[in-house]
Amino acid sequence: MSEKTLILIKPDAMERGLAGKIINRLEDKGLKIVGMKMLQLDDAILNEHYAHLKDKPFFQGIVNYMKSTPIIAMVLEGEGAVEVVRKIVGATRPWEAEPGTIRGDLAIGLPGNLIHASDSPETAETEIKRFFKEDEIFNWNRKLEYYFERH
Ligand code: ADP
Numbered sequence: 001m002s003e004k005t006l007i008l009i010k011p012d013a014m015e016r017g018l019a020g021k022i023i024n025r026l027e028d029k030g031l032k033i034v035g036m037k038m039l040q041l042d043d044a045i046l047n048e049h050y051a052h053l054k055d056k057p058f059f060q061g062i063v064n065y066m067k068s069t070p071i072i073a074m075v076l077e078g079e080g081a082v083e084v085v086r087k088i089v090g091a092t093r094p095w096e097a098e099p100g101t102i103r104g105d106l107a108i109g110l111p112g113n114l115i116h117a118s119d120s121p122e123t124a125e126t127e128i129k130r131f132f133k134e135d136e137i138f139n140w141n142r143k144l145e146y147y148f149e150r151h
Helices: 011-016 019-029 043-049 059-067 081-089 102-106 121-131
Strands: 002-009 032-039 071-079 115-117
Touching: 002 019, 002 081, 002 121, 011 019, 011 059, 011 071, 019 071, 019 081, 019 102, 043 059, 043 121, 071 081, 081 102, 081 115, 081 121
Parallel strands: none
Antiparallel strands: 002 071, 002 115, 032 071
16 A cells, blocks of 8 residues: 655764765655655754653764754655655664665664654554644656556
8 A cells, every 4th residue: 555654864864975875765665755845843843753762871972962953854655655765774773774774775873874764554644743834745647657566
């Protein structure tokens, strides 16, 4: 089923000039960009986004890292997009991420694992609303849509 997922291109990717490479990998797979913008995250949005980690000793480190540069937020759409993107992104800990994944090929430490991707369709819905207004999402159809669908 066609679904949407949220991606954040994190500060280490911005610093290292890897934003284009990361976007390429996701576009190459056949995912459609339906939202994209650059923004500076602040404490309020990060406390919400990483609420599930607020008791971890490294929580403030993540917040500082995520605020350290502007980031790129994207909404991608496609068949099974949430799971497909998580597979392309790879495991949270880059040293455990499989070669061939973004984190497996391009990252080695933490918190610098280059990219955030929603981990379930429910989370994706919440996260898309957290970062995008309704009129920032574009419902457009590609002429080649047929080739990206499951028939
Ligand atoms: P994911 O981003 O893969 O969904 P989590 O939600 O568990 O993973 O963690 C959110 C982010 O917090 C990670 O992507 C990473 O940037 C950072 N992080 C996770 N675990 C650690 C850790 N042990 N030390 C430092 N940073 C971490």
